[in-house]
Amino acid sequence: MGIKRFFHQMGSPQYFYRVAGLWIPWLLGASLLLLVIGWVDGLVYAPTDYQQGDSYRIMFIHVPAAWMSMFIYMVMAFSGLLSLVWRVKMGEVIAVSCAPIGASFTLLALATGSLWGKPMWGTWWVWDARLTSELILFFLYLGVIALYGAIEDRRVGARAVAILALVGVVNIPIIHYSVEWWNTLHQPATITKLGKPSIVPSMLIPLLIGALAFKLFFFATVLMRARNELLERDRNTRWVKNLLEAEAK
């Protein structure tokens, strides 16, 4: 199947709904399996850190959650761009489906950061560049959710959301480079920098497994939400009625 034909077909709500339904169980299954492996590896087998003791095990949640908070935002903004520029209707559906998941991972990154900061820095929170820009990311997600909820017409709402998401993209490099541009309590990048990551493999592997688990989990749940969004939007169409009546039998 050609790539062009694939994208054309995925633009059809009916086809998207069906194919997403096929992928979701596999994505979820793989994600939960990796999550168990990554967490057991991180909590049991990874060695205790010589500086931070066992508190550093929060990293196996905190870092993947923080990566997801930015990755999901970029997916949301890019889908929004597709919907604005090329009128890809599926882009609207994906963009609005990203927001609640992104908000929840951002909250997880902030909360686990606090739980890690208290024993290591002696404080739950500081208004430094990294923490503040991540908090702004959380508010951007909340803004997207609120804006979409406030506008009656879903297509108009999705367009407004896409613009807000695109404007907010400016925050993403600020989050990433904040630890270099400003003096901050937060430690600089360990993995996502040029050159060799300064972390031993026994700690890096559970971290990467956990990150992959979160990523697959996001793909599964964004498809679940996108399917709901499609049902809602097309609730008065024949394909939705036929599909639900066939399922109900």
Added chain:
Amino acid sequence: MSEFLHMGGYAAYVWPSYGLALVILVYNLIGPLAQHRRLRAAILRKARRAGRHAR
């Protein structure tokens, strides 16, 4: 085992982190599943009502 749960004295920070992660994962699963059930019921109810009127 109790040494494992103790997390070198950081149990009060490590376990809530993993607990919250679980809560957030479960929320992201239950949320769309419940919404799907609600939507399906609502659409089917409306379709049946419309079907009755047509007869």
